[in-house]
Amino acid sequence: MTKKRRSADWYGKLDKDGFIHRSWMKNQGYPDHAFDGRPVIGICNTWSELTPCNSGLRDLAEGVKRGVWEAGGFPVEFPVMSLGETQMKPTAMLFRNLLSMDVEESIRAYGIDGVVLLGGCDKTTPGQLMGAASVDLPAIVVSSGPMLNGKWQGKDIGSGTDVWKFSEAVRAGDMTLSDFMAAESGMSRSKGVCMTMGTASTMASLVEAMGMSLPTNAALPAVDARRMALAHLTGKRIVEMVDEDLKPSDILTREAFENAILANAAVGGSTNAVVHLLALAGRVGVDLKLADFELGSEIPLLVNCMPSGKYLMEDFCYAGGMPVVLQELLGKGHLRSATTVLNGDITAYADGAECFNTDVIRPFDDPVKPAAGLRVLRGNLAPDGAIVKPSAASNHLLEHEGTAFVFDTIEELKEQIDRDDLPVTPDTILVLKGAGPMGYPGMPEVGNMPIPAKLVREGVRDMIRVSDGRMSGTAFGTVILHVSPEAQAGGPLALVKTGDRIKVSASQGMLELLVDDAELSKRRADWTPEPAHYSRGYAKLYVDTVLQADQGADLDFLVGKDTRPVTRESH
Ligand code: FES
Ligand code: MG
Numbered sequence: 001m002t003k004k005r006r007s008a009d010w011y012g013k014l015d016k017d018g019f020i021h022r023s024w025m026k027n028q029g030y031p032d033h034a035f036d037g038r039p040v041i042g043i044c045n046t047w048s049e050l051t052p053c054n055s056g057l058r059d060l061a062e063g064v065k066r067g068v069w070e071a072g073g074f075p076v077e078f079p080v081m082s083l084g085e086t087q088m089k090p091t092a093m094l095f096r097n098l099l100s101m102d103v104e105e106s107i108r109a110y111g112i113d114g115v116v117l118l119g120g121c122d123k124t125t126p127g128q129l130m131g132a133a134s135v136d137l138p139a140i141v142v143s144s145g146p147m148l149n150g151k152w153q154g155k156d157i158g159s160g161t162d163v164w165k166f167s168e169a170v171r172a173g174d175m176t177l178s179d180f181m182a183a184e185s186g187m188s189r190s191k192g193v194c195m196t197m198g199t200a201s202t203m204a205s206l207v208e209a210m211g212m213s214l215p216t217n218a219a220l221p222a223v224d225a226r227r228m229a230l231a232h233l234t235g236k237r238i239v240e241m242v243d244e245d246l247k248p249s250d251i252l253t254r255e256a257f258e259n260a261i262l263a264n265a266a267v268g269g270s271t272n273a274v275v276h277l278l279a280l281a282g283r284v285g286v287d288l289k290l291a292d293f294e295l296g297s298e299i300p301l302l303v304n305c306m307p308s309g310k311y312l313m314e315d316f317c318y319a320g321g322m323p324v325v326l327q328e329l330l331g332k333g334h335l336r337s338a339t340t341v342l343n344g345d346i347t348a349y350a351d352g353a354e355c356f357n358t359d360v361i362r363p364f365d366d367p368v369k370p371a372a373g374l375r376v377l378r379g380n381l382a383p384d385g386a387i388v389k390p391s392a393a394s395n396h397l398l399e400h401e402g403t404a405f406v407f408d409t410i411e412e413l414k415e416q417i418d419r420d421d422l423p424v425t426p427d428t429i430l431v432l433k434g435a436g437p438m439g440y441p442g443m444p445e446v447g448n449m450p451i452p453a454k455l456v457r458e459g460v461r462d463m464i465r466v467s468d469g470r471m472s473g474t475a476f477g478t479v480i481l482h483v484s485p486e487a488q489a490g491g492p493l494a495l496v497k498t499g500d501r502i503k504v505s506a507s508q509g510m511l512e513l514l515v516d517d518a519e520l521s522k523r524r525a526d527w528t529p530e531p532a533h534y535s536r537g538y539a540k541l542y543v544d545t546v547l548q549a550d551q552g553a554d555l556d557f558l559v560g561k562d563t564r565p566v567t568r569e570s571h
Contacts, residue, residue, distance in 0.1 A: 044106065075235065197306065393476075431466045
C-alpha cells in the first residue's frame with residue numbers, strides 16, 4: 001500500500017461499503033490485488049459508431065490499459081456521451097456542455113484517481129477537457145488521430161475543405177453529380193478525425209501545445225501503430241501523474257492558454273478554438289478574454305495544411321508534427337514557459353525536433369503567410385467582438401465596405417441563396433442572423449454561407465459573410481464569425497437590414513454598421529426575438545443559461561470547478 005488515495009474511499013474500506021464497491025467490480029474477473037490501493041485510472045471514452053471520427057478509440061483504450069497495468073495501476077474504461085460532428089442535428093456544439101457535465105460527474109462520482117481522456121471529433125476534446133478541469137483530478141489526453149489523407153482520382157483530397165470546394169463546383173456546373181458522389185468514399189478511407197487542420201486536429205494540436213498530452217499526439221494518423229504505442233505510454237504516464245498529484249490546474253495556466261493561442265496561429269487552426277479555449281479557461285479560472293486572441297495575430301502561418309494551405313495531417317505528421325512547430329515558436333521567443341503532463345517544461349516537447357519537409361512545416365522566417373493569427377473585430381455591429389481568420393480569407397476583402405444582404409433565418413438563406421434574381425454582387429456583404437448560441441440554438445457551423453449560385457457561376461468563390469454562428473475548422477473564406485452579442489440576445493446584428501452599409505477592417509479590428517444611432521433605436525423598439533425552438537429538456541436549459549460566444553458559450557452555472565470530495569455513500 002502506498003499513500004491513501006481518493007479511490008481508497010471506494011475500494012479500501014473494510015466494511016459493507018467496501019464490500020459493495022469491490023464485490024460488484026469483481027464480477028468482471030478482477031483479482032484481489034486490483035484493489036490493493038494502486039491508482040485507479042478511469043479511461044473516459046467517447047467511442048461511438050455515430051462518431052466515426054472516434055471509432056478507433058476502443059482499440060486505443062486497450063493500449064492505455066496495457067500501460068496502466070504495466071505501471072501498477074488499475075484501468076477502468078467508461079463511456080460518456082459522444083458528439084459526432086457530421087451526424088448530430090441541429091449541431092454537435094449544442095451538446096458540448098452536456099458532454100462536459102457527463103465527464104465531470106462521471107469522474108467525480110466514481111472511485112478513480114486519475115483519468116485518460118479519449119476524444120477526437122471536434123467537440124469531444126473540449127467537452128472532455130472542460131469536464132475534467134472542473135473536477136481537477138490528474139488527467140491526460142489521447143486523441144483519435146487523423147484519418148489517412150483522402151485520395152480521389154489520383155489526388156489528395158481533404159476532409160471538409162474539399163466538400164465545400166466540390167459542392168461549389170457542382171453548383172457552378174464544373175463538376176458532375178456522379179463525380180461528387182464518388183469522391184465521398186475516397187475522402188474518408190480510414191478511421192480517425194478530419195485530416196485537414198479542422199477543429200479536431202486544431203484542438204489536438206493545441207492540447208499538445210498546452211502540454212495536456214504526450215508529444216506527437218496531435219498528428220500521428222489514427223491507424224499508425226505508433227498511436228497505439230502512444231496510448232500505452234500515456235497509460236503508464238497517468239499512473240505516475242497520480243503519484244505526483246499533477247492536475248489540470250497545474251498545467252492549464254495562463255501561459256498554457258497563451259501557448260495555445262500562439263500555436264493556433266502557427267498551425268492555421270480553427271476559429272472554433274476560440275470558444276473552446278475561452279470555455280476551458282472559465283473552468284480552470286484563468287482570466288482569458290476574446291481580446292487575448294490578438295496575441296497570435298502577428299504569428300505567421302507555418303503549417304501548410306488545408307484549409308489555409310495545401311497539405312494534410314499525414315504530411316504534417318511525417319514532416320515532424322507539433323514538436324517542430326513548438327520549436328519554431330520557441331526559437332523566436334513565442335513559447336511561454338509552462339508545465340506539461342510530463343511534469344517538465346513545454347520546451348522539452350520541442351527539444352530535438354527535426355523538420356523533414358520544410359514545405360509542410362515552414363520555418364518562421366519563410367512562412368506560408370505572414371501575420372496569420374485570428375483577428376478580433378469590434379464596432380457597433382459587434383460590441384462584444386467577432387472574429388475572422390485571415391489565413392483562410394481573401395486579402396482584398398479584409399478591408400472592405402459593402403451593402404448588406406440579410407437573411408433573418410437559416411431557412412430564409414436556404415430558400416433564397418440560389419435565386420437567379422438575388423440582388424447581390426461580389427461586393428455585397430451577406431449577413432445571417434439567428435445562428436448564435438441561443439438563436440439556432442447551439443451556434444452551428446453555418447457562418448460560411450454558400451456563395452449565391454448566380455455569383456458562383458460567374459466564378460466568384462469568396463465574399464464577406466457576417467453572422468453570429470461558427471464555421472467548420474475545415475472551411476475557408478472571408479467569414480466574420482461569433483458576432484456578440486448574437487441577434488437572438490438582442491445584439492445589434494438583429495437590427496441590420498438589407499441595403500445597410502457595413503465597414504470591415506481587419507487591420508483596424510473594426511466591424512461597423514454605418515447606420516446612425518437614432519435609426520438603430522427606432523429599429524430596436526420594433527424588434528422582437530424569434531420564438532423559442534425548445535420548451536423542455538436539455539435544450540431549454542441550454543438556451544436559458546448559455547453564455548455568449550465571447551465568453552466561450554459555456555452554461556453560466558458550469559463556469560469554475562468543484563474539487564471537494566464526495567463523502568456520502570450510496571447505501
Ligand atoms: Fe469529426 Fe471532423 S467531423 S473530426
Ligand atoms: Mg466541425
